[in-house]
Amino acid sequence: MSAPLKERIRADLEARILSGxxxxxxxxxxxxxxxxxxxxxxxxVNKVLAGLAESGLIQRRRRAGSFVAQPALQSAVLRIPDIPxxxxxxxxxxxxxxxxxxxxxxxPKDPPASGLAPGEPVLALTCRHLADGRPFAWEERLISxxxxxxxxxxxxxxxxxxxxxxxxxxxxxxxxxITALNASPALAESLDLPPGGACLSVARRTxxxxxxxxxxxxxxxGDLYSLGARFAP
Amino acid sequence: MSAPLKERIRADLEARILSGxxxxxxxxxxxxxxxxxxxxxxxxVNKVLAGLAESGLIQRRRRAGSFVAQPALQSAVLRIPDIPxxxxxxxxxxxxxxxxxxxxxxxPKDPPASGLAPGEPVLALTCRHLADGRPFAWEERLISxxxxxxxxxxxxxxxxxxxxxxxxxxxxxxxxxITALNASPALAESLDLPPGGACLSVARRTxxxxxxxxxxxxxxxGDLYSLGARFAP
DNA sequence: GCACTGAGTATGTATATACATAATCGCAGG
DNA sequence: CCTGCGATTATGTATATACATACTCAGTGC
Numbered sequence: 001m002s003a004p005l006k007e008r009i010r011a012d013l014e015a016r017i018l019s020g021x022x023x024x025x026x027x028x029x030x031x032x033x034x035x036x037x038x039x040x041x042x043x044x045v046n047k048v049l050a051g052l053a054e055s056g057l058i059q060r061r062r063r064a065g066s067f068v069a070q071p072a073l074q075s076a077v078l079r080i081p082d083i084p085x086x087x088x089x090x091x092x093x094x095x096x097x098x099x100x101x102x103x104x105x106x107x108p109k110d111p112p113a114s115g116l117a118p119g120e121p122v123l124a125l126t127c128r129h130l131a132d133g134r135p136f137a138w139e140e141r142l143i144s145x146x147x148x149x150x151x152x153x154x155x156x157x158x159x160x161x162x163x164x165x166x167x168x169x170x171x172x173x174x175x176x177x178i179t180a181l182n183a184s185p186a187l188a189e190s191l192d193l194p195p196g197g198a199c200l201s202v203a204r205r206t207x208x209x210x211x212x213x214x215x216x217x218x219x220x221x222g223d224l225y226s227l228g229a230r231f232a233p
Numbered sequence: 234m235s236a237p238l239k240e241r242i243r244a245d246l247e248a249r250i251l252s253g254x255x256x257x258x259x260x261x262x263x264x265x266x267x268x269x270x271x272x273x274x275x276x277x278v279n280k281v282l283a284g285l286a287e288s289g290l291i292q293r294r295r296r297a298g299s300f301v302a303q304p305a306l307q308s309a310v311l312r313i314p315d316i317p318x319x320x321x322x323x324x325x326x327x328x329x330x331x332x333x334x335x336x337x338x339x340x341p342k343d344p345p346a347s348g349l350a351p352g353e354p355v356l357a358l359t360c361r362h363l364a365d366g367r368p369f370a371w372e373e374r375l376i377s378x379x380x381x382x383x384x385x386x387x388x389x390x391x392x393x394x395x396x397x398x399x400x401x402x403x404x405x406x407x408x409x410x411i412t413a414l415n416a417s418p419a420l421a422e423s424l425d426l427p428p429g430g431a432c433l434s435v436a437r438r439t440x441x442x443x444x445x446x447x448x449x450x451x452x453x454x455g456d457l458y459s460l461g462a463r464f465a466p
Numbered sequence: 467g468c469a470c471t472g473a474g475t476a477t478g479t480a481t482a483t484a485c486a487t488a489a490t491c492g493c494a495g496g
Numbered sequence: 497c498c499t500g501c502g503a504t505t506a507t508g509t510a511t512a513t514a515c516a517t518a519c520t521c522a523g524t525g526c
Contacts, residue, residue: 004479018405018441030506041481046507047280054284062507063489070400172251180413180433180455198431198455200413209252222413222431237509263476274511279477295477296519 009038009048017057017068026068028058082163083129083137083218092131096160100126103145103152113177114142114215115205121145123152125161128190135191137220147211165206165214173207180222191221198222242271242281250290250301257303261291315396316362316370316451325364329393333359336378336385346410347375347448348438354378356385358394361423368424370453380444398439398447406440413455424454431455 003011016022029037034045049066052058060066087094105119116122122142129137141161143151154164179201188195200220206213236244249255262270267278282299285291293299320327338352349355355375362370374394376384387397412434421428433453439446 006479018403020403024400024403032506043482044480046509047479050508051287054287060507061489062487063491063505065506170253175461177459177461178411178433179459180431180453182415182429182431182455196415196429198413198415200411200433220413222415226410226412228408228410239509265476276512277510279479280509283478293477294519295517296475296521298476 005038005040006044006048009034009040009045010051013048013052014057022068024068024070027065028068030065082166084160084163087129087131087136090131093133095130095133097128097130098125098157099128100124101156106142110142111203111215111217113203113205115212116142116144116215125156127156127160129160131224134224135221136224137218138187138190139216139218141214141216143214144212147208147213161214162216169208169213171206171208171213175205177203178227179203181219183219187219191219193221200225200227202227238271238273239277239281242267242273242278243284246281246285247290255301257301259301260298261301263298315399317393317396320362320364320369323364326366328363328366330361330363331358331390332361333357334389339375343375344436344448344450346436346438348440348445349375349377349448358389360389360393362393364457367457368454369457370451371420371423372449372451374447374449376447377445380441380446394447395449402441402446404439404441404446408438410436411460412436414452416452420452424452426454433458433460435460 013028022028028034031042031045031049034049035042038045049058049060053060053066056069058066059069084094084096102124103121104124105121106114106116107118110116122144125139125141125143127139127141128135129139139160139162143161143165145152148165148169150168151161151164154161154168156164159167181199181201182196183191183193183199185195187193187199188197191197191199193199199222201217202220203215203217205215246261255261261267264275264278264282267282268275271278282291282293286293286299289302291299292302317327317329335357336354337357338354339347339349340351343349355377358372358374358376360372360374361368362372372393372395376394376398378385381398381402383401384394384397387394387401389397392400414432414434415429416424416426416432418428420426420432421430424430424432426432432455434450435453436448436450438448
């Protein structure tokens with residue numbers, strides 16, 4: 001009985017919606033009716049309903065009332081952790097090799113999805129991630145030196161670039177694209193896979209404000225890696 | 234100038250946090266100071282700060298003040314839309330075939346990841362999704378008849394089961410696992426792929442309260458499908 | 467120097483009130 | 497029957513106020 005009133009009201013309304021008692025599209029009682037039902041002021045009910053609307057459980061229309069929202073199509077909070085952290089969480093030994101490091105300008109062969117303009121100076125890094133000594137992921141990364149000048153002096157032979165960036169550079173926006181692809185012969189050799197083996201590719205572009213920070217493509221062995229997410233609507 | 238006061242305050246505070254002007258751990262001004270700064274009542278400021286706290290941008294401690302939260306390592310809101318919706322959004326014609334429909338109990342061949350107990354009655358559905366007449370995804374689904382009895386009467390020849398479930402059954406929790414795999418000969422034929430072609434597999438288990446609603450594995454042609462997500466921390 | 471206590475304070479919750487806003491409904495007129 | 501307009505009304509926003517609560521900090525006593 002000690003829970004705050006607004007939490008009890010919210011829990012009650014959520015229970016009715018999630019149990020299906022109030023199905024999608026149902027018009028829930030007006031604020032004035034809930035005010036009577038719970039014996040509280042309209043402000044209290046209003047804050048609860050505003051919170052439910054922000055969470056997407058209900059939709060509100062002036063003059064018409066508040067309606068149970070159609071369930072969200074599917075939106076998941078997908079967590080893509082730092083690779084070393086992920087590997088060690090599985091109880092395996094993490095290691096990585098810096099295969100190539102080059103300071104150059106963006107050229108025609110760089111993917112246009114990187115969002116980096118031709119000629120823009122970048123640090124191009126290629127590295128291979130290992131779990132218990134076995135190749136696990138192949139990473140090709142471009143870091144904008146205009147946006148992240150400190151990257152030019154960073155020691156990426158000790159700390160992988162993804163981890164370094166997470167620790168040193170705040171970001172404001174990112175875009176992911178997840179695909180499946182067959183390993184090319186060269187990639188198959190790097191990942192110790194048969195040619196054509198299925199791989200999970202995660203391409204990520206990260207911004208801070210207007211400037212692209214980094215564009216990275218990480219290719220994981222399909223048989224050794226999967227992305228997981230557990231979430232609520 | 235016409236935006237509501239609380240939205241202007243919220244946007245201003247968010248900008249200071251995201252720009253790095255107020256770094257993680259920084260103590261933001263007290264409600265009383267913000268009240269003076271914006272020339273409004275404490276209730277208005279309080280609602281804005283409560284909203285920021287709910288979104289996880291700040292943490293609040295009584296007597297101590299409000300502090301900018303440490304940013305999450307990487308968390309993405311990954312949207313996995315309804316397949317028909319997704320296909321039509323690309324301007325292609327969506328179609329699907331119900332390949333098999335069987336009412337049975339969970340057996341030893343069903344994946345343990347489904348979370349359904351052996352013997353539990355389910356509706357097992359297999360279907361194939363087509364975009365502009367070309368096979369696009371293969372879906373195997375189990376629907377718990379104990380939790381969703383209405384599924385037994387649903388007409389899944391007109392509406393695909395995923396869409397039907399989204400429209401009729403609210404869910405409270407879900408778990409995803411995304412992997413890449415090589416198409417087996419049978420799958421390759423169903424998806425009109427060369428054997429061994431890379432596919433993106435999305436396995437999803439969905440709950441309502443304690444009961445598993447459905448377990449589904451959707452296998453997409455890797456060359457025709459990718460998951461995308463754009464997000465802010 | 468340390469543990470305990472009490473005062474002070476920022477946030478948390480709740481109410482009453484007021485006016486703005488937008489969408490719906492019904493009615494009048496064509 | 498259909499259109500347009502105005503009255504109605506539920507929500508949206510904002511304020512002033514009040515008291516509860518939990519935490520910090522300073523000061524007291526040992």
